[in-house]
Amino acid sequence: MSNETGSKIEFRPHSSHWGVFSAAIRDGELLVRPHPADPDPNDLLQNFPAALRHPARVAQPMVRRGWLERGPGPDSRRGRDEFVPMAWDAVLDLLGQELRRIRERYGPGGVFGGSYGWSSAGRFHHAQSQIHRFLNTAFGGYVASVNSYSSGAASVIVPYILGNYEELTKHNVTWEQVAAHSDVVLAFGGMALKNAMVAGGGISEHVERGAMQAARDRGCDFILVGPLRSDLPEEAGAEWIANIPGTDTALMLALVHTLVVAGLHDREFLDRYTVGWPNFERYLLGKADGQPKDADWAAPITGVSAETIRNLARRLHGRRVLVTVAHALQRAEHGEQPVWMGAVLAATLGQIGLPGGGYGYALGAIGYYGRRANAVPGPTLPQGRNRHGNFIPVARIADMLLNPGAEYRYNGQTRTYPEIRLVYWAGGNPFHHHQDLNRLRQAFARVDTLVVHELAWTATARHADIVLPATMTLEREDIGYSSHDPLMVAMHRIAEPYGEARDDYDIFAALARRLGSEEAFTEGRSSREWLRHLYARTEQALREQGCPAPDFEAFWAAGSLRLPQAPDDGGPWRAFREDPDANPLPTPSGRIEIFSETVAGFGDASCPGHPAWLPPEEVPGPGAPLHLVANQPATRLHSQLDFGDHSSAAKRRGREVAAMHPVDAAARGIADGDVIRLFNVRGACLATVRLTAGIRPGVVQLPTGAWYDPEDPQDDRPLCVHGNPNVLTRDAGTSALAQGCTGQLTVVEAERFAGNLPPIRAFEPPLTS
Template sequence: MDTRSRDLITTTHWGTYNVSVEDGRVTGLKDFAEDGDPSPIGHGIVDVLDGPTRIKSPMVRKSWLEGGPGTAGDKRGEDAFVEVSWADANRLVAAELKRVRDAHGNASIYAGSYGWASAGRFHHAQGQLKRFLNCMGGFTRSVNTYSYAAAEVIVPHVLGTWFDMLANTTGWDSIAEACELFVAFGGVPLKNGQISQGGTGNHVQKQGLLDAHKAGVKFVNVSPIRSDLLDTVGADWLSPRPSTDAALMIALSYVLLTEGLQNEAFLEKYTVGFDRYAAYLTGAEDGVPKTPEWASEICELPADDIRDLARRMAAHRTMISISWSLTRQDHGEQPYWAAINLAAMLGQIGLPGTGIGFGYSATNKSGQSLRNMHFGSFPQGKNPVRNFIPVARISEMLENPGGTFQYNGKTHEFPDVKLVWWAGGNPFHHHQDLNRLRKAWAKPDTVIVNEWCWNSLARHADIVLPCSTTLERSDLGLNPRDAYQVVMDQAIEPVGAAKSDHDIFRGIAAELGLEEDFTEGRSPEEWQKWMYEISRQSASRSAFELPDWDTLQLKGWIKVPPPEKPTVMLEAFREDPDANPLKTPSGRIEMYSETVAGFDYADCPGHPVWMEPGEWLGGVGSYPLHMISNQPRTKLHSQLDHGSVSRAAQIDGREPLTMHPDDAAARNLSDGQIVRIFNQRGDCYAGLRISDEVRPGVIQIATGAWYDPDGTTCRHGNPNVLTLDKGTSNLAQGPTAHSCLVDVEAAAEDIPESRAYTPPVIE
């Protein structure tokens, strides 16, 4: 379709942009006119599309090429690479796939391939990879996410589902209309709300927050970081010790119970197990009443402040907001379950603007009232391999083939992985204890990566297949998480010999005799038209008509109108719990779960409890500071860390670290100084920013700096060399990055130069 009658357009996870092109090069991006609060992140791609970090042809690690699979895995990340042709790359990959499959079985191929990849509905790297591997017999997969793994497993036991709750979180419009008090555990971090999977049209989180404030909603920010909630809303700030949220929620519930403030009618009609939980609250179960004084010792909050907050919550129409970050701590299942039980005791679940919400501003989708629509996607086929791992247990899998692990009530076995394939995402960003991961990463025979730039993942591969970016191929931004559906124009030809992921897999499939199985005889445009027609049919069933293909291409984008009334989570359940039961064994909210209790896990019993984290400020340890490694504001995870927007926010080329003035003074540190963060697992460098927006004893550094290892040191500033690689519990096995103790000191004069953006040697 000829798009010359309109500006070129594309959508990304962090925004929609019009694209300017001159002489075959992208010269700039213009923020989408419909976006009221555009993110700067996308502009960072312009100067790196064809820069020194771009991978322009297939590459093979020298030792692997010379010695074959399994050679010198410990040199991954340090070895030189050799440029090869696509024909040779296809032949090498196909031969290695056949060798591993025939000698070890498909379970020995791991394609967790976790990450955000492209916003495009067709050119989605993980979907393309998984369809390809399913065509040749399947692969070991991962389950759950780094974002909220603990919630993904515990919430279905309590509320019946997790993703339905996310998709139907009570809207900001409902909060503005009906809420009086908004209590935000983990805050409402607007920097996180810059992004949304599948594409972002209009950023709404800031406006939703401001509209609620204008309507008179009062806010409480429960977080060790004050900036987790916008200053404009005038929130009360409670700053507990990190990783103590469950204790605080349990004490709030104690106050409700002992002062007769719980909603007995709601508990009787909509929940089961309250009596078992009440016995824990009062101490009848273990002899320890969960009083505000008990919680005060744990959280370092005044007992009177805890008691006052509980009374305020009972006296007002209250929304309990719980951030996704609260799952990413030791025993991360507990704060989510405790928050649900607290909301159940208040009895406002299912009413407009109140109850509980999971992750306001965690992404731009959170709190948007959207139509429930289904969009067509590239079919992945069926994976006959039953092996899987929880996503955050990759190091254990590589270290311990044949070993066992617990997950959600069952015992599973780690496969013996010989080949790892990653397309989209970067485990050397997402994962914890990167020094441990790097050692484990040396064990597979072969690591294959689809990547467009020389980030840490590409440097730790054996075969690197250069893929195109969203600006170098045509696609569709069809997204049920956003009101805007956007055409993604190809703005320029792929740089060098880069190919789309689809064309990469098509070439390898042809080498294996599977091309017809993979493509079904369709071109990429034909697949996109097929997907769009499915989407049109779904929209019609939702009382909305999507335009035909040609009209969409001419317009470039459309906006799906909102539903007739704001979204209210669990509204139908509240109206009639018998007609609309939850998908729990009882059909009710399970404040105590017989199922979970039956698993007999010491680290996750049958109701919410407070358990000490392995690392926290109230424990016994040799490191005095608690590190929060939260989401960045200048990039999406590690994407575009090398771009201009991310680099402009660095301090002398290092990631900024925020520290309280008292902690800086105790170490004789000054603002702007380069410092070393360290613990028993490793160390990294950062640029110091002194501010009272963090509580004393806490430091904050964003994730996303490209991993640049030198022994156990990250020269560039990736905090995941410091974080603990441990499962949240036997139930969910989620990541625990936010339970991490460190110390900070002035960097020595001979600070090692960061080589994060320096490509490897090419021979």
């Protein structure tokens, strides 16, 4: 390809979490094209061109004026103050001095190392690895976080009932099996393509749409249980059962009850492969509490007729059924229960371990679930050992900052929140991930210092004391690799860094030098030398397997390398089914635990010893009669590149779009395209409304990821004018077991906004002086 002057344009390989691609600069404009082998490319790639040189980028190091003038300490002006630009050496000296103060006075327990794993598909410039390696090697450790906002409840409960969480999601039922073997896919919460289009480390072939189409063409029935019709694509041709949000456990209980009383459950499977069925059956049949969990009981809870429930249960018997449960279901109060109950339903049908059958927890939630694993390891940066060892569940950061010294329950333990003096954040935006953002603002006001590496002025950067401009992935070299995608990518630099932006690695190396630990952090290597060093692990593994093993220079010149993959063998659950004694599951009993003595022994009423229907504390009522589903966005990954063209084009009047049923809109005098105000006791936000029959009445859906944009930052509960639903969501753990995120569901009221529309300033840099 040539530009207008006839000179050749060089497209160079690169990768992102939402797809492998190549890019080039022509006449100052970024051109992006997806990998030619991708059958279903992701349009999120089109966020890159406008984002590369957007005014929202952080151009130089900045220090908050109040912190610079008064020094470290709690300050309620975070997020409201102006910033002062500083030269790199000066700001690094200042930060190095503050890190030494914290280390000498409070030790590693005074620092929280915040990050999230979605910053870059490149495995070396992976911000989470970089910040943790820095704090481990140069600072002596830090208070860490465990689990994730996406799967906080599931990742804790699964080891007790099924075994290894990573194996369950990554080495179990594949899309190949669904296409070839599944007769019924019963999808609680659906399998939305917008989620499966994204995979940590990159993805070269999006196969989910094609697999569903192939399964349907073969005669597979897809059944979607959930309030949003769009949570399965048209290619699935799904039957839609629109239950009340958060009631999936009750519906599953009624399905199992129907199977049991009709004698349609696989008692042989339950006897041989599970433990605890008699305990659970007493609860199911009402012998424990006097209430059978039958279809008549479930109908008013779920909003699904008893006849529909009974008919569905009977249709499952004798067919190859795959039960899937979306991450979304466990991102709510008592989120452990639908994960556990989904496994019990699959066990009741006796399908676990069969090709295309059983339990596909979170299948479709992320692009590398449901795929074959690579047969060789990838190039991952060692993070070192955290000698401090203290941690919190990731979604409890505001609790920690607001309640130092307070006790809380987690995974059978009584733990104590540490007292954090400095928060160091790189590669994440808690003003996207976290709930009750007004509470989070109060929490960040409590610390001495908040340091942020960022490529753009997110709300997290605006609340920081020190903001260090970081490069975007297009501005650095790296290696893109996912454990379940066969293409490893040589990510060439496409553009020069914006302004004075630096790589996270270079920033941490300079700080490590100031702390006297440069050699421990860098091991004497430059970024390119690290890439060569990390690649050598994969090269050696390829050689040992007798596969083509080009050296680093050849790999870099070629732009990619196709890796061998492991067989699609069904993973531990296939082996367990074939011989449960020789291949026990890594659960306390070695079997599928329908009743867990361990969990029951913790004595936490919020998560009993078997799956149960536990009514939520927050339900629609006077003042907040609507459910709000705050799910993942379709036009960006979390809040990343919200200012990109693809994300911006999907908004209306510059604001995020909320979906509402026409019946609910008519009752409130709301028309399609109106700006509405969503509100509850925690806060309020504006959004533009789209009316659709593809949502259950009584439910509003507003995706996360619109950058938090308070109309008046001086207000304690300002109106977010841009449409961030996390001003509305509740900051509470799923249960005392997992303390996971409950941000998927809340309750709200909606009204037409009749005032003068406030301007959107989310992408404008803050005031400087």
